[in-house]
Amino acid sequence: MTRSLYLVLMSLDNAKPIELSLYIIGGIVIVWPPLILMTLTTFVVRVIKQSQKTANIINLLMDRCNMDPKIKEQLAKFSSDLLHLKVGFTACDIVPLDRTLVAIISGTVVTYLIIFIQFRTSAPN
Secondary structure, three states, X not given: OHHHHHHHHHHHHOOOOOOHHHHXXXXXXXXXXXXXXXXXHHHHHXXXXXXXXXXXXXXXXXXXOOOOHHHHHHHHHHHHHHHHOOOOOEEOOOEEOOHHHHHHHHHHHHHHHXXXXXXXXXXXX
């Protein structure tokens, strides 16, 4: 991905045109990882929201239905755990895998892009 992005950026900087197939392959290589990343973070956020809804649904079911006291006690403990414990996904307990990961990556990419543009405009021709 880095090589394709480098070749596309360098071709935009130089007057020499490159082949259309390189643009297509470079575009696919550049677009595919963010698409996968957005899919991952979307499903992680969806799981976190569903865990919060599950506790509410369990409480509604316990109020509306008659059930065995042992099962009711286990459901109450489970819903209490869901309400008090925050469900989260991380990579090695370092980087959260929710929408903040997208913000971290996009911030890094934009920072390096700004640095690249500054060096290109300040460099002598």
